[in-house]
Amino acid sequence: MFLDCGTALLGWFDQHKRDLPWRRSSDPYGIWVSEIMLQQTRVAAVLEHYSRWMGSFPTVAALAAAEEAEVLALWSGLGYYRRARMLHRAARVLVAEHAGCLPRTSAALRELPGIGAYTAAAVASIAFGEPVAVVDGNVERVVARLLGLPAGAGADRLRAIRAGAQALVSPARPGDSNQAIMELGATVCLPRAPLCLGCPVQPWCRTRGEHPTIARKPLTPRAIAYTLATDTGGRVLLRQRPAEASLMAGMWELPELPAAPPGARVLLRFRHAITVTNYAVSIVALGGATELPGGDAAAGTAERWVPVDELPRLPLTGLARKALRRLGLWPPASVSGSG
């Protein structure tokens, strides 16, 4: 049963797989980069970052030699910045201890920073042909539906899913098998409304359209205010978040205010959700009733007047970029026609 099902899956993948840049090369480094970028991130968001990244850091050695600020600047907008730092750190480990090459087994890959069970299996199977199943969110959902397992959690359930996924892996084409089941989850066996009529493994599926989903916890609302300070030289005042911050460490943003001062001139309001918090953002103009908190409030954080056309070189937070874009300062005029 699993054999036929796996064969049907591979046949479907050969017909329907998307043309993605990281599928055009067998370079293990490129495959690794793509897998890290794709963690909890949509393909559409990864595409442009991936090409820029590979242009700037085409090899493990090039990445290892880069400054962390360059690495973060190229990652800016993708979120989960810890991924970029760990990728950078792992590249330096590989140069120092592995002649700049990736280990060829999932067990050895698993030892590197930022590589967990999923990514180790993905890189090992796609780049090196190791017949090991990946289990990501797609695989969990697809296999659970195939087996008729109810939605939920638990170690037993996960064991059954791992076993089912492993049984679907073709020893001859493990990388394609893994990508096939993930592709099916991403394009056909959708979380909310699966397209069962177009599903290549529908004959083997015990669920066939039932698709209970688990609701998530609501975000916590919170108000936050930043200030826009510009000078006559076309520069904008930015602040760097502390290196030890848990959220967006080392990234640059507009200076935050303790609260929007009464009577302050509000330039812009918008919403921006970050992980578990739903921010109601206000951007206020500096001057009049508004003053920057001075002295110790900004202790340990760098502050810089940044020429607008240098903004692309800084690792800005997504929230800061969204604000600057709506204020007409991003992208800078000097690069707005080239991207």
Added chain:
DNA sequence: GATCCGTGGGG
């Protein structure tokens, strides 16, 4: 096992 870490796009 539970929690934390981001974002831009689509329904």
Added chain:
DNA sequence: TCCCCAAGGAT
């Protein structure tokens, strides 16, 4: 506008 995310890993 609002809600829902999406190819996880570390702690």
